[in-house]
Amino acid sequence: MEVIKQPQGLEESVQGRRIGYLGPQETYSYQAALQYVAEGKAEFVPCNTLEDVCRSVLAGNCTEGILPIENLLEGSVNQVLDLLLENPRLTIQGEILLTISHCLLVSGGSQADIKTVLSHPQALGQCRQYLAKHLPQAKQVAVESTALAAQQVLEAGQVGLAAIAPLSAAQKYGLKVLAENIQDQPHNCTRFVVVGTEQVPWGKGSYKTSLAVTGLDRPGTLHSILKEFAWQGINLTRIESRPAKTFLGEYVFYIDLAGHRCQPEVAEALQRVAEQNRGLRIFGSYPACSQGPRLEQAPPEDTLPSLRLDIDLIDRQLIQLLGKRLRLAQRIGDSEKQREQQVLESVRLLASQQGLAPDVVEEMYRLLLNYSGQT
Structure with a gap:
């Protein structure tokens, strides 16, 4: 599984390090955890749900947790955004970009035999076109993880039951691979965040800050938020809105920006945003992943x-x-x-x-x- 370059220092050994992830083994969360900390340098703790990952970190049973937050095809993982907002002690400490390649797995039989497909809801959504074209009559059943889907196919041992999961899950559970790379976009990628309970100090390198703003119910709320970052020359790498789940018409704006919360220009913009809105929750500042080489462009001339x-x-x-x-x-x-x-x-x-x-x-x-x- 290809991994897009990670920030430096992610594989440092820390005594007593325990990494929680959505299990069982061979989920994409597990693959991301292995890229965050090399095998043998931490204990990997499988959790049944994403909520359990957060609970383990907050209870001190895990030092860090791995959460999928954004996919190239399906967008943000809303459940994770909610978990971050609902748990103020959780802090984002890092990010991992993982290339996602889905496979269709069975214990036996052929594609014509498949009546039911199991997988995580995100994986089912990412393979929507393939399923519509090749398995239009198959029932789609959501389970907690892709690896759990593979495990259930093995345990059931039924012809007609299939799983969408990574190739490594087929190898672990001894399943037959009917098709590879069945996702709708060949360059599918998921962004994972590493959560803990400690803030990451400002140091060398590139940083990213993630936050949520609950705006006031008034015209121009989003414009007033964006203006503060624009005036400080801060690049916003992601912005989206979701209902605040309080009053109809009230929204929470989720924002990623380039920079650390301790940088003067970022700190000033955040202070201004906090003063002008109902609430500001900073999820954390952390080392930013490189997304690979890009075409170099000449800076604009000040004509x-x-x-x-x-x-x-x-x-x-x-x-x-x-x-x-x-x-x-x-x-x-x-x-x-x-x-x-x-x-x-x-x-x-x-x-x-x-x-x-x-x-x-x-x-x-x-x-x-x-x-x-x-x-």
């Missing part, structure tokens, strides 16, 4: 026209923000006038932090405040 366009965009944004501030001040009324000195002190401090002349910024705000009082 005079492009710089002028950037300045024009900032000017428009400033005018929009000033207009919004004026309207808010008018709604507050006289109480805003009483807060004038506090506002001026605050903007002087902010100006100093951004390398601007505090006196100049204060004078600009005095004009703005005077104008607000006259309208």
Whole structure:
């Protein structure tokens, strides 16, 4: 099974290390665990469900757990997103990218005999086209893992029962391989995360931070979140929304970004997002996996026209923000006038932090405040 390059330091030996994964052996989670820590350098602990993986880590029975979080074909594993959100002590400490190649396994007989196909729901979804074309009449039954499907086919010993599982499961359970690489996309890949209870410190190399934001029920919530990261020049590598399961219309935004939460620009953006929204949950900052070689592209040139366009965009944004501030001040009324000195002190401090002349910024705000009082 091919593995896409892992960050350095994943195979360091740690005494007493116990890695929980969705069992039994030969699941894709098990394969990911073997790539995270070499065999013999940790004890691998099979768990019956993904919830059990999390419970084992939280109870201290495992030092780390392996969870599938995102697949190229089926998207995010919603159950894992829920588990991360529901368990604040869980922290993402690493990620693993694993190439997924599904096989159709039986204990005997031919493809024409198959009446039922067992597998994990994600695997069934990833082989949707193959099943529709070659086994349209077969019943699809979801089980907890791909390896468990293979194990159940072996134990049943029935012609007509098949499993979708990795090739290694066929070898372990002595099953016949009827077809290989049956997934809908030949370059299928699943991203796994490593969870523990300790934060990963900021060090050398590339990092990724995963988080969830519960926005306020108001227009422009997503735009206001994205704006904070854009202003700090932070690249978002993944963003999606899911219902918050509290009120109809309230959503949680799941975000992956390039950088560590301790980097100044990331920390500032996260603070701003936290201040402006209902809730912020940082799942963790961790070493980012390399996704293999990419075509090198020359960085964009800072030509005079492009710089002028950037300045024009900032000017428009400033005018929009000033207009919004004026309207808010008018709604507050006289109480805003009483807060004038506090506002001026605050903007002087902010100006100093951004390398601007505090006196100049204060004078600009005095004009703005005077104008607000006259309208």
